[in-house]
Amino acid sequence: MRVVLLLGPPGAGKGTIAEALVGRTGVVHLSTGDMLREAVRQGSAVGRQAETYMKRGELVPDPVIVRMVEERLQVGAGGGTYLLDGFPRTLEQARLWEASLGRQQARVNLAFLLEAPHELLVQRLTGRRTCRRCGAIYHVTNIPPKQAGICDLCGGELYQRPDDLEETIRKRLEVYRRETEPLLRHYERQGVLVRIDSSRPLEDTVAELVRYLEPAARES
Ligand code: AMP
Secondary structure, eight states: OEEEEEEOOTTSSHHHHHHHHHHHHOOEEEEHHHHHHHHHHHTOHHHHHHHHHHHHTOOOOHHHHHHHHHHHHHTTOOSSEEEEESOOOSHHHHHHHHHHHHHTTOOEEEEEEEEOOHHHHHHHHHTEEEETTTOOEEETTTBOOSSTTBOTTTOOBEEOOGGGSHHHHHHHHHHIIIIITHHHHHHHHTTOEEEEEOSSOHHHHHHHHHHHHSGGGOOO
């Protein structure tokens, strides 16, 4: 099992880029945000616990998240490449999870840091629309659907995530700076951090990441 992380602030394009990489490289995409939104939709125990934090733009407690990821990576974790989007988000999550990865003879092989200027992050988040049914991501001007309000892929209804409202966006960016940025040093020290400019058009960013993920570019 190879483990690749997509790190970066909200609005850096993690979800959109991950979707594009799945189509190009066959990586398996795991988004903790998507997993939590699904849990909330189903009204499961994890969903009920997570909902209040998510609405406020705060992080769901570390043990809940780590357990959820561990369960997913144990079920059917084969020899493929797993692309984790939005996890880990705190040093504590990284420590807890890396201990269990070690027990599976795995480790974080690469950690991409997607970077973009603050104003662009806010512009992307306020214009983001998400499909209620399949989770596909659009943007009112940058990636509009063919028909307003309708998902091109499944015909589902597009909605604005409650945490994509301006007040909550500010909070999420602040939480990122406080809780998640310290992780960057952690992965820099491990020698796996790769900084990627994600302010460019999506295609350019994806092409660069594909080059890193191609077999020839992999370390053994
Ligand atoms: P995202 O879709 O990645 O922007 O995540 C949406 C929300 O889900 C976040 O604002 C958090 O409330 C929660 N969340 C997602 N991933 C994590 C994580 N690794 N740790 C804690 N909370 C998370």
